[in-house]
Amino acid sequence: MAESEETTPETNEEVEAAAAPDEGASAETAAPAAAPTRRERNAAKRAAKAKPASGPRTLEERIAERAARRERNARQRRAYRAKQKEKRAAARTGAPAVEEQKAPEHGPGRPKVRQGIVVSDKADKTIVVRVDIARRHKRYHKILRSSITLHAHDETNNANTGDTVRVQECRPMSRTKRWRLLEVLERAR
Numbered sequence: 001m002a003e004s005e006e007t008t009p010e011t012n013e014e015v016e017a018a019a020a021p022d023e024g025a026s027a028e029t030a031a032p033a034a035a036p037t038r039r040e041r042n043a044a045k046r047a048a049k050a051k052p053a054s055g056p057r058t059l060e061e062r063i064a065e066r067a068a069r070r071e072r073n074a075r076q077r078r079a080y081r082a083k084q085k086e087k088r089a090a091a092r093t094g095a096p097a098v099e100e101q102k103a104p105e106h107g108p109g110r111p112k113v114r115q116g117i118v119v120s121d122k123a124d125k126t127i128v129v130r131v132d133i134a135r136r137h138k139r140y141h142k143i144l145r146s147s148i149t150l151h152a153h154d155e156t157n158n159a160n161t162g163d164t165v166r167v168q169e170c171r172p173m174s175r176t177k178r179w180r181l182l183e184v185l186e187r188a189r
Helices: 002-026 038-049 059-094 097-101
Strands: 113-120 126-136 143-153 164-169 177-186
Touching: 113 143, 113 177, 126 164, 126 177, 143 164
Parallel strands: 143 177
Antiparallel strands: 113 126, 113 164, 126 143, 164 177
């Protein structure tokens, strides 16, 4: 039954191919020696790729096919990665040197840095900094404004209420303090 299903598409294609020359030979309106249609080209490709039904394959044959497939995929992967590596190298050489020196704000081994306004300096060696965040909603594109408060360590009690400061992430110094003062950017008036 499986053999009849496999042969059915081939016989249909053969019937179409056999019918086409008869029509072309008998009628003058048909184009002489017309190029094969896309359907015919695809059918020819499928027929060329089709494996002969030789029955069940042995274990060694399956292992050999698998190894060949893996080798072909690995070769394609290596070629793709080499091409990507060349693209990255070309992009690096074409980019200005200033961009290369600029490090990302946060990454492995780089502490986060935030800028905000001091809202309280009442505690000794501690300031409370408000960091305002404005971002656009992904779907509705409305500007959403929010703020967070950070407790930062100020060793010299340098910052006062209203100052604009830059703080950096650090080890936990107390239950809420995980930031330290880097610099006072602007004094309050």
